[in-house]
Amino acid sequence: MSRNMEADVVIVGAGLSGMIAARTVLAAGLTPLVLEADTRVGGRILTEEVAPGLPVEIGAQWIGDTHERMFALAAELDVETFPQYEEGETSYELVGSGVLRENDFHTRYADELASLERVFRELDQLAAEVPVDAPWLAPRADAWDAITAGAWYDAQGLSVVARTLLEICTVGILAVPTVEVSFLHLLFTIQTCGVTSELFAESEGGAQTTRFVGGTSEIPRRLAALITDHIVLEAPVQLIEHSADSVTVHCRGGITARGRRVIVAVSPTLAGRIMYDPPLSGVRDQLTQRMPNGSSMKAFFVYDEPFWRADGLNGQLISDIGPARMSNDTCIPGDDHGVLLLFLEGQQARTFGRMPTGERRSALTAELVRHYGDKAAHPEFYVDGEWSDRQWTRGCYNANLGPLVWTTYGAALSAPIGAIHWASTDTATYWSAYMEGAVEAGERAARAVIAELTR
Ligand SMILES: Cc1cc2nc3c(=O)[nH]c(=O)nc-3n(C[C@H](O)[C@H](O)[C@H](O)COP(=O)(O)OP(=O)(O)OC[C@H]3O[C@@H](n4cnc5c(N)ncnc54)[C@H](O)[C@@H]3O)c2cc1C
Incomplete structure (x- = not known):
């Protein structure tokens, strides 16, 4: 059944980024309308009950000490947090070591672990040279973007144990092998999170210190309740007609939403599957062809x-x-x-x-x-x-860029195109790929739209 709707700002996707954008737009006195393809809000956040009263996180689970926006959001939504359990030793089995407890592993491989520490410090120093809002402007961007993270790792003279551990830690963040990712992209990822010790799962603390009582889905559920009149579920956006000052967004199922701006808050791969009229530039489309989600x-x-x-x-x-x-x-x-x-x-x-x-x-x-x-x-x-089977996600945790993509196409990632703005954690400059990044990107896109519409 066809249905015509109107809003100041149409938002594609009711993940964290889209809903934060909607709330920010609403707070500025403008009307948002969020069109969500799925039957639920939350996107890459998905809590399921494995048994009555026992939630598990199929999607996002933790926040870390520097995820200020997420801590503030949880407090505002009255979602309590609790610390990740950390007592005791980690169990290792690497390169034929057999199963070893942490203390034994650390004693046996002390030299390897020290060499790994040196690599982490080197990564921190190089990452500090990468501007998070324009990685292609880093002084050595061309050289770093021409090699993979894996190739750089291979050149560090690490032992097999240290190199293997480094691969496991990195795949734990990127969800793709390091041979698939540009070294510049790895440095960008580190820089958006601060330092390697914040990021790599081997470190204490970092990105995985804190969980949410009742499950992470409490965050999108309660956020959606605040803007419930502005969300339409089961509305997959297929076509965005746009001019400098207006958009008409068409969904499968007959919903058409007219607005003055649109914020596309889905991962770049999925944004590239929407049709645009007039078509977007070749640069933008080549970019979204080259931003695959991890596995x-x-x-x-x-x-x-x-x-x-x-x-x-x-x-x-x-x-x-x-x-x-x-x-x-x-x-x-x-x-x-x-x-x-x-x-x-x-x-x-x-x-x-x-x-x-x-x-x-x-x-x-x-x-x-x-x-x-x-x-x-x-x-x-x-x-x-x-996650790759899910039509409205198609892989996780986020989009990774292979060699030469940042330096060739990166400027098109979050630059607005007329009335079209881009959000989702994949466009964030702080904790990109994480929930914190989703919030930052949603706020950034909303602020830009608000500035244009209230000028
Ligand atoms: C397994 C897993 C574990 C993770 N662990 C963590 C963690 O511990 N900590 C952490 O901080 N982050 C974690 N993340 C990442 C975190 O979930 C994401 O960074 C964040 O949720 C992304 O939010 P988003 O709004 O940018 O995108 P999404 O959540 O992907 O939201 C996009 C929304 O758009 C909808 N959509 C897509 N296409 C269309 C269309 N054509 N029309 C309309 N709607 C559309 C989707 O259904 C979805 O609801 C994890 C993710 C996964 C999958």
Whole structure:
């Protein structure tokens, strides 16, 4: 059934970025209208109950100490937080080491770990030269964008153990192998987050210190409640007609929304699948053809208790055998269950994501048994979540840029085109790829639109 709607600012996508943009527009006295393709808000944030009262995060889970906007948003929405469980040792198995506890691993590989520290410091120094709002202007941008992160890593003279650990840490952030990513993009990613110690999962603290009571989806759910009259679900945007001062946005199913500006708050890959009339420049389209989303899936094993804690383990593992390269203890305070989260990222997600669930679960169970013993073989519940099959996400955690993309096309990433503005975490300059970045990008796009419309 056709339906014509009007607003000052039409927003594509009710993820965090789109809804923050809508709220900011509304607060400025303008009318937003958010068109969301899916049956729910939240996008890459998705909490599911694995058992009654036991939420697990299929999507985003943590915030870190420097995620100021997310802490402020949680406080405003009255969503309480709790700290990530960190007590005990990490369990390692790398390059034929067998399963080793953290202290033993650190003793045996002290030299390798020291060399890795030196690489992290070098990365921090190089990243500090990258302007986050224009990485292509870094003094050595051309050279850094001409090689992959993997090639730079290979040239550091690291031992096999150190190089393997570095790969695992980096794939844990980018969700693609380092041979697929420009070195400039890696430095940009580090710089948007501060320093490597904030970013890499091996470090304490950083991006994974804090979780949300009731699940991360409480954030988009409560945010949506504040702007509920301005959100339409099941409205996939297919075509944006635009001029310098107006837009008409057409959705599958017959909704047409007219506005003075549009903010497209979806990942660049999905933004590139919308039709634009008149068509966008070749530069913009070539960019969105070159910003693929990563590959990651999360698998949760739920036990009657967190038995690994009694053994002095923190629930984290690091393995190059896998299938999962990393894990976390994701128990809920006040609930007796033990919950382990295993990450399949990059090639692991691509390979194991295609398997029948039973086979994937068996392979992951065998890994858990190696690290945590036979008790790990008998979970009460198992659930996993894949993202590339989801039509309105098509991979995660975010978009990564391969060699030569930043320096050739990067300027087109967030530059408005007439009445069209761009948001989503993939356009952020602070904690890009994270929820914090989604908020920053939504605010930035909304502020730009407000400035134009209230001039
Ligand atoms: C498995 C996983 C784990 C993660 N872990 C963390 C974490 O621990 N901490 C952290 O900070 N971040 C994490 N992230 C990243 C975080 O989820 C994202 O940075 C953030 O949610 C992105 O928000 P967004 O609004 O920019 O994009 P999205 O959430 O992708 O929102 C885009 C919205 O647009 C909709 N849409 C798409 N196409 C159309 C269309 N044509 N028409 C209308 N609507 C459309 C989508 O349905 C979606 O709702 C994780 C993500 C995943 C998937």
